Amino acid sequence: METILELRDVSKTYTEGGSEVKAVDAVSLSLLKGEVLLLMGPSGSGKTTLLSMMGCILRPSSGGITVDGTEVNRLEEKALPDVRKRYFGFVFQSFNLFPSLTAVENIELVLRMKGFAGKSPRPEALGLLDKVGLGDRAYFFPGDLSGGQKQRIAFARALVGDPPILLADEPTANLDSKRGNEVLDLLRKRAKEQGRAVVIVSHDPKAEAVADRVIFLEDGRIRV
């Protein structure tokens, strides 16, 4: 399978109050198209830091990152938003939907942000909601929806622009086991049916069932 994202010897050191914390320590890995990669590890082991660097939200202290053949390290800071826009979809632990926008408007917002060119983004946004089985909740505000529904909306939002990589940080942590399974199922289908790469950070044992590959982090290093 083809590599879409590659980390080479990536490290991240935080300085806080004079002392240095090596949150990620010399991690190398390749992410393949169509695979589900699960990052596991105890709290504080560097999972979120690693995911942020993969998503070009955080710059590594050292090491190299390549996204679809582009050396991200060489890019200027102001070029990074465009890389994120083009290559990544994000799903967060606490959903991060705009409370003042309805379900369909939350998706429209990202369509607009990504430069939607047609007459109205509404039909496309409704189409994405249908895909996650929430077509009938299009005009609900997030505050009136359950956690599982919110996470499915967030998932639909992450599909805008059909990005090749989906990054999910603890996507099931705020959901009960049934809703969690639904979301994991969507993530797995994204990899298997659309051939996109999916990275999941999770403590959730259920996530192991959908993963092709599991990487354990401990003190910022990959445990072998």
Place this chain on the structure above:
Amino acid sequence: MFWLAWKTLYHEKGRFLVTIVGITFSAILVLTEVGIYLGMMRSATDIIRHSDADIWIASKNIQSFDFANAFPESRKNRVGSLTDVLWAEPLVLTWGFLKLADGGQEQVQIVGFNPDKGIGGPWSMIAGSPSDVKGGRYMILDRTSEQRLGSLKQGSIWELSQSRFRLVGVSQDIRSFTTAPVLFMSYAQAQDLPIGWIKPGLTSYILAKLKDKTKKNDVAASLRTLLKDNDVMTSEEFVMRTVKYWTIQTGIGMSFFLTAVLGLIIGGAIVGQTIYANTVQHMKEYGTLKAMGAKNEDIYKAIFSQALINAAAGYALGTAVMALMRPSIEAAGVPLYLSPLLISVVFIIIGMSCIFSAYFSVRKIKTLDPVMVFRG
């Protein structure tokens, strides 16, 4: 991103409404203060601007149109003798007391002009004509003074500074800065009044019209060397001097200005506060947008749009209220100057103050690190 601004504002209807009402009050305050200030300055300079004269000659160190010292009217001949001068006319400005029907009295600003020429006289009449004051104790009062003086019936007899005058005409919308009623009479009668410092042979002003308007600065300069005991001004200079006097020297205009500025600050603060609250409330979502690839500028647009939506909605309501209030303000005798240009300029200023107030929110977005979206 205008769309997002509208949605987030509209979602918090209560806050949105309070902000709009705040801007409405701010707009009313600014428009009223600026409108009254401009109205008063127009009143203060009305006679100068309507006189058709290019040059005004006054007593030395005159401060404003309303307070002039007397000087010999014979200087008119020296002004008229210049080849560039088309005509020169004297104009008297003095003060008197008009006795009212109820026994009280009102101070009035008396303008004595040459009824053969009409220079410095009333320019808009609803009854009679300016030349009717000729040849006797005749006077013209303004309709706007009716509130102070009672009904102005043509032909009625009034007692002015111990002389009896007949009201021969009524002018329209001619006011003085001091709000004292403006009373027109013939130049000769004004010199003859048994009060004040004007006596036969003395005048308050000499007005001159030039053959060629474009030469007025040169002619004013030569008149200055000719009339060392007078102030010689182009009519624009005299307007500016009068405006400056009422605005700065007396501080009256300044107080209007400061209240208008206060209105602007209040409006800006209300919008700034609303937008800031809105921004802080949506920090996580804006961070999410940044993580998903939005640029700072995209989010700035949403924030500035919020400022503009608030400003426009509040201002529209404010001008509508002003339009409704205007007749009663003017009926109360307050000259209120409102023009489309003024309304647009004030909108731009209020809009800018709202945009400026969004600065704190923008700064918060600038320093917002999208990494935060994965934390907490």
